[in-house]
Amino acid sequence: MTFSSLTVSLKPEITLSPVDGNILLQSSRRKLTFHQPEPGLKTALDALKQGTQTPEQLQTLVLETDGTQVREKFDAYLNRLIELGWICHAIPPSSPELSPLAIAIPMVGDYYFDCPEIDWDAIAFTLSRFAYLHQVEGEMVLESPLTKGKIKFSDWRGPGLVSQLSQPQTAASLSQEIPGITEEIAQQFLSLLFAAQMLSASFASPVEEDEEFESEEATPPLVFWEFHDLLFHSRSRLGRHNNPLGAIFPYVGKIDP
Incomplete structure (x- = not known):
């Protein structure tokens, strides 16, 4: 059992929207558009929102539906989404109603x-x-x-x-x-x-x-x-976290000076 047995999913704050035959993935800061994705690729992207499939399962889905070339394209897309910080990895639960360990x-x-x-x-x-x-x-x-x-x-x-x-x-x-x-x-x-x-x-x-x-x-x-x-x-620096940083004044109006 290896790393490939972990499921992958889009972070909850990443939205996935169909727009005129395209698929739009969007965060608060940027967006990616997949223009006229092939059927298997579209299904794999939809599955990323559900978070129940492993990379190997998604690759197989794309390969069987769209062929090797699109499977390779999906691999590149998935690696890019991971690099962007849009993909979560989880230990698959033993049953669908349970949360990942x-x-x-x-x-x-x-x-x-x-x-x-x-x-x-x-x-x-x-x-x-x-x-x-x-x-x-x-x-x-x-x-x-x-x-x-x-x-x-x-x-x-x-x-x-x-x-x-x-x-x-x-x-x-x-x-x-x-x-x-x-x-x-x-x-x-x-x-x-x-x-x-x-x-x-x-x-x-x-x-x-x-x-x-x-x-x-x-x-x-x-x-x-x-x-x-x-x-x-x-x-205390930007780069490795997404916590608020700097003069954010979180207690203004909550605690008297």
Whole structure:
């Protein structure tokens, strides 16, 4: 089970509208027009709004309906939408009426979300020392000053799995920590967090020194940063978040001076 098993969806604030045979995708700042899209491509774009399909499923849909050339065009479109920060990735729920266990949400553009093929027997993962879990409007959210996205959890199991990552965990060991979490779900969970740059990777068993992963504790310039310094540095500047910034006066009229 790999990164490709995650579902993809448009962010809720991205609108999709049919206009004179075209499809218009629009955010508060920009819009993209797909001129006279082929039937399979149109269906795939519509499916992105539903958020129930994986990239492979969408690629197959386009390939079977429109052929290889349009499938390749869809791949390029999807990569562009990810780069714009318009695409969320989620662990598919076990049934349609349930919410995803975890969903990665971009906060800004120039977004990067990718996960290499993982040898699940050989690789262990640990939570990045820069990642932090907090409550936002009644939901638990995982963020990091290293990344341009955040991860929301639908119930207690997500934060529970995160807590286990204070120590190195393989997918097999992580699946034993929380009831109802299979090894397949653990692989999806680790893929999501690793692609979102929330994890550090290491070999599960000792290897030769020249084969080891570079850790945050030994990689310049991260080794020089403390958690609180990097968090303040990233959140007091534009670029890695979508929080209000500057003289926004949020409490005018609410709290007396």
